[in-house]
Structures are given as C-alpha cells and as structure tokens.
Amino acid sequence: MIDFMTYLDDSYGDQKREIAYRTRYVYEALKNEEVSLKSKWTIQDILNIEKYRQALSVQKRTALHHFVQYLLVRYNLQTDIEEFRILEVIEDIPKDFQDITKKYLEFLRSYRKLKHWTRFQLAYSLKYFFSHIDNNYDIIDVRQVTKDHILNYIHYLLSNNSQRNTYTRFRELSSFFNWTKRFKLTFNNPCKGIEVDYGHKITQCLDEEKQRELVKRWFSDQANLQEAVIGILGLIYGCSSEEIRNIKLGNFKEKELVLPGRPIPIKLPEKVLQLINRYLLWRDEICKGANNDYFLVSKISYKKNCPVSDNTFRNLLKETGLSPRDLRSTRIQDIAFTGNLKLLEGLGLSHEGMKPYIRLAAPVLLMEHNDE
Numbered sequence: 001m002i003d004f005m006t007y008l009d010d011s012y013g014d015q016k017r018e019i020a021y022r023t024r025y026v027y028e029a030l031k032n033e034e035v036s037l038k039s040k041w042t043i044q045d046i047l048n049i050e051k052y053r054q055a056l057s058v059q060k061r062t063a064l065h066h067f068v069q070y071l072l073v074r075y076n077l078q079t080d081i082e083e084f085r086i087l088e089v090i091e092d093i094p095k096d097f098q099d100i101t102k103k104y105l106e107f108l109r110s111y112r113k114l115k116h117w118t119r120f121q122l123a124y125s126l127k128y129f130f131s132h133i134d135n136n137y138d139i140i141d142v143r144q145v146t147k148d149h150i151l152n153y154i155h156y157l158l159s160n161n162s163q164r165n166t167y168t169r170f171r172e173l174s175s176f177f178n179w180t181k182r183f184k185l186t187f188n189n190p191c192k193g194i195e196v197d198y199g200h201k202i203t204q205c206l207d208e209e210k211q212r213e214l215v216k217r218w219f220s221d222q223a224n225l226q227e228a229v230i231g232i233l234g235l236i237y238g239c240s241s242e243e244i245r246n247i248k249l250g251n252f253k254e255k256e257l258v259l260p261g262r263p264i265p266i267k268l269p270e271k272v273l274q275l276i277n278r279y280l281l282w283r284d285e286i287c288k289g290a291n292n293d294y295f296l297v298s299k300i301s302y303k304k305n306c307p308v309s310d311n312t313f314r315n316l317l318k319e320t321g322l323s324p325r326d327l328r329s330t331r332i333q334d335i336a337f338t339g340n341l342k343l344l345e346g347l348g349l350s351h352e353g354m355k356p357y358i359r360l361a362a363p364v365l366l367m368e369h370n371d372e
Helices: 002-012 016-029 043-053 059-076 078-091 095-110 116-136 147-160 162-181 206-220 225-235 240-246 270-287 310-315 326-336 341-346 351-370
Strands: none
Touching: 043 059, 059 078, 078 095, 078 116, 095 116, 095 162, 116 147, 116 162, 116 341, 147 162, 206 225, 206 270, 225 240, 225 270, 225 326, 240 310, 240 326, 326 341
C-alpha cells in the first residue's frame, strides 16, 4: 500500500486528501474475499477487481481504477491486459471466423506494428461484419463472401450509422480482404470496385475581417489564455482538436512544435512563443505541483495526467461562438485556394482528406488559370 500511495502522490501532487480517500477506499475493498490483497497479481486478479468495482459508488470505483492502473504498471501487465481485451472481442466473433481474425490481427501486430487500440477497433469492426454475415447468410468461410454480400452490409451500415462511420468500416474491411488475397486465403477482394463516399461536410470559412478580430483578441493582455492558445493553434496552424488535446510539453522543441502525423515541425514566431509562455505560467498555478505531461489542462485533467475531455475543450471556445473545426477548416480552405497540395500535406492531411477541399477550390483555381 505504501507503493500505491507513492503512485498516487505522483498523480495528485499536493492533493493529500485525495490520496488519503483513495487509499482508504482501496484498503476497504481489499478486505473483500473476491479481491483480497496478494503478493503477486495476475491478469485474472485485475479482471476480478474490474468486475467487482462496477457496482460501487463513483468515488470507490475511481479509487479502484487508480489501483488497477498502479498494478498494471507495478507488475508490467499493461501489454498483457490490452492483448487480453482484444482476445475478448475475438471470442464474440462467430467461431467459423475467429481463426482468420486472430491471424490478421497478429499480422498487424507483428509486421505492421499497429498499436493495441487500433487493433482493438479493427477487431470490433470485423466482429460486426462477421456477425452480420453469420446472421443473414449460410456462410462458413471468407472465400464464400461476394461483392453482393459487401454491398448488402454497406446498406445495413448506412441504415444504422453515419456516412463517415460507414466509410471507415468499409475501408477496414477492404484492407482485411486485401490481406486475405495477398496470402492466398481468398481468391479475390470482394470489396474491389465498390466506392463509399467519405461524407465530409466542409465548415463555412471565416472571412478575413473575422480572422483579424480573433487574432487581435487572442494576443491581447486580457485574453483567456486557454482560449487563446487553442485559437492560435487552430486558426493559424490548422491544428485539429485531437492534435491540440494530445500535445505534450515534450512536443515543444526550442522554437518548434513537433506533432505526430505531421511531416515537418511547426515553427513558432516570437509573438506566439510569448503567448505560450504566458499560458505555461498560468498552467503551473493550476497544476499545483501535480505531474502532468499534457500542454492543455483543466481542473480535472491535471490530477489524472490525461488530455482534457472533449466537452471541456469545446467549452473553452464557447465565448467566441466557434468550434475547433471552424478554425481548422478556415485554415485548410485558405491553403486549398492556393492550390498548393504540399502545404495541405504539411497539416497532416491524407490524400483522401484533401479531396473535399480541393473539390471546393477547383472552380476558383480553374478560373484563375483561364484568366492567365
């Protein structure tokens, strides 16, 4: 329990009352025969705690969640528990398709080096597909799946999911069948020749006057510093909400910001660096010595060393009447109208992600070309 208290101390800083409460709740839980204290903990023991804590109050459930996280770190079980959760999803897949799903996910782990959360999502995607096939057709082998089965599945997805979710599921399924064809597990890819639209809706671009007004607001001495750093990163550098939420202090390298997924770092001018330094001073006062790796923090997230929640993030821009998507979309559209695809790639956009913006800009670019 002393090691657990030290772990909590690293997470909560000077929040001694929080540490005391969580330690007490865990100690009370460990008196229960189902989750009694052990000299060495296994995956099954941790799963028992997870099951036991579901019926408890929010405070006790949270305390045991921290205890589970401590055990995973203490006994190096993080990878094991992640792989176990993937296997749990595979076990829910109809038996005729479990082996091939395991082989595919193992290939992605061993050769493609995909992270566990990506493979976990793919396991769920294949589970939905194979359950649909099993429930509606007399099929026991992936070699029996035809283009008509795929089309019917897409129709089923569209009736229950968004266009974008359907597109994602289809792409995942097409990648799976590309793999089966490559390793001669099927004769062809039944997804070949089928087109599913991404369904990307482009947000209206902010005009130049509105952009200048926002920049002036965010660089003023009276600016809300959280709103200001989000606004500048979104409007000037086209950062998505996901990118901003997951920026860590370690991503800042001297006068650059290095973001995963972007081919080149963002160079930060002196004026932006001054704003970021003002925010960091404010951030230090909020964190009160707690160990938090993330650049953007809230009164809740700083205790847990995790990104701020989606709701908190959106609310930080509430006074502007804008969403993070409005800011990023404005920047992307401004670049798209230059016709420079390399700049769009610099924002981390894939060719698929560029298409809607290029289609939007194409008539204007064509007219400018004809005028020349």
